[in-house]
Amino acid sequence: MTVLQNASDVLRLFGSGCSDLTVTEVTTRLGIPKANASRLLKAMRDAGMLETIGDTRRHRPGRMMLDLASAFRKSLGVIGQAGEVVAAVTERFGHTGYVSLREGREVTAVADFPGTNDLRVVSNIGRRLTAHGSATGRTLLARMSDAEVQAVYAGRPELDGLLPRLDAIRASGFAYSSQESTPGVDAIAIAVGDPTTEEAVSLCIVYPHAVVGEDDRDEMLAALASGATRIARDLGDAKFVAPRIPEKGLFA
Amino acid sequence: MTVLQNASDVLRLFGSGCSDLTVTEVTTRLGIPKANASRLLKAMRDAGMLETIGDTRRHRPGRMMLDLASAFRKSLGVIGQAGEVVAAVTERFGHTGYVSLREGREVTAVADFPGTNDLRVVSNIGRRLTAHGSATGRTLLARMSDAEVQAVYAGRPELDGLLPRLDAIRASGFAYSSQESTPGVDAIAIAVGDPTTEEAVSLCIVYPHAVVGEDDRDEMLAALASGATRIARDLGDAKFVAPRIPEKGLFA
DNA sequence: GCATTTGTTCCGATTTATGGAACTCATAAT
DNA sequence: ATTATGAGTTCCATAAATCGGAACAAATGC
Secondary structure, eight states, X not given: OOHHHHHHHHHHHXXXXXXXXXXXXXXXXXXXXXXXXXXXHHHHHHHTSEEESTTSSOEEEOTHHHHHHHHHHHHHHHHHHHHHHHHHHHHHHOOOEEEEEEETTEEEEEEEEOOOSSSOOOOOTTOEEESTXXXXXXXHHTTSOHHHHHXXXXXXXXXXXXXXXXXXXXXXXXXXXXXXXXXXXXXXXXXXXXXXXXXXXXXXXXXXXXXXXXXXXXXXXXXXXXXXXXXXXXXXXXXXXXXXXXXTTOOO | OOXXXXXXXXXXXXXXXXXXBOHHHHHHHHTOOHHHHHHHHHHHXXXXXXXXXXXXXXXXEOTHHHHHHHHHHHHHHHHHHHHHHHHHHHHHHOOXXXXXXXXXXXXXXXXXXXXXXXXXXXXXXXXXXESTTSHHHHHHHTTSXXXXXXXXXXXXXXXXXXXXHHHHHHHHSOEEEESSSSTTEEEEEEEEEETTTTEEEEEEEEEEGGGOOHHHHHHHHHHHHHHHHHHHHHHTOTTOOOOOOOOTTOOO
């Protein structure tokens, strides 16, 4: 067994909820001689993979690991990061999720995460929705200025009443729609973008109107919002508005 | 040179802004034979420390590293995390920073970070301020309900006009004070808490009123806010309100 | 198609890791 | 005060990994 594998096993112990380790914990949890564990932790400390907590014998991951996490996220790109967030929300609540891009007056899903609930909205990757007529699309339009939106919709009837709705999204940080694109289906969407590549995507969760109460809905919004906020912070998205979870009854 | 040290050197390359690496980049940047680099990256991949990006030859940190970053933060606790954020802001802008706790109607600094500017507010750890009369204190009070605040200030004159000020903080997510506790000194404060331990701390930057323009002030607020937001997200702080950077002129 | 760049594999010599036991150090119990 | 107890480190011969150079293979560019 190579040292690297052992070191990796030690690091993996941190994954399962434990935030610090001692030599003995490592020997018992990995089943290796304590002489090895002792030397291994020392070597990992010297290499900066671990650091001791204060002057105790407890170890935690080294500071270097913070940079790694952000390098990992950076290399994913916005779409990838958005996908990770939506996947996590889908996993947790069982409802279908999308990541979508806007092209002109339309939006297309570029990644989809089928829900697991018995009653769920079937995923439909590649289906094109109108940007003005979907929560996802409006979050992406809301990232543009009114002038830009007007340019996209020059002389078109869809513009009617659109700008105030976008203002509302700019204020709240998210969009919600109930039975708009599909009967019986509600959607929550939040947009986030990468200022360096100019890519903006929308994170969206869709669910059957009938089976989701206000509390679940707010929880999903909160989950989606916290993921999107992290992405926006990591990428330095200045246009992002941190969604504010509304009080009960003020939703929509 | 041990493998662990080499592996660590490779990981460290990610720290300096680069989000992915190839074998040749590693050989040149670390100055090691490419045979070694090739085997090293393979071993690190097998150990889960790295993963390849798609089916290209580029490598990025493995997903495991995400867990490590959060284990690191968790082991710091709120006070430690707040300290890291304040230290970073202090470092960047040169102004003095504090982390404070509230006890009853007073707040005390538990960590301080002396500024580096020629004209700066001298740090004063252990100095007690009134909670109602300092930006720091009010951010902490704003985390409580009106009823709880009233209980703390039962029958006391300080309660006059306090609740509306707290409401303003709850709405904006931060507190600002100009020449309040100390003449010539302004302060920006944001509170964050750990729901599991019930600990709440306030992150605060203090600076001479005369030398900081609106732009710098907004930048400091943004820096403090993004750090506090990350902490709140990591810990699941439901009471946290993500600060919204106000438009010019609407500040305070 | 050929040249070039990039990555992998092979080899013996050398370095490093391994695991059992002996040892130190601090803390808790008698 | 003395002795157990447990955690952590160090010692040693053996076993296994790494090293660097060069030959080899596989992409990429012209």
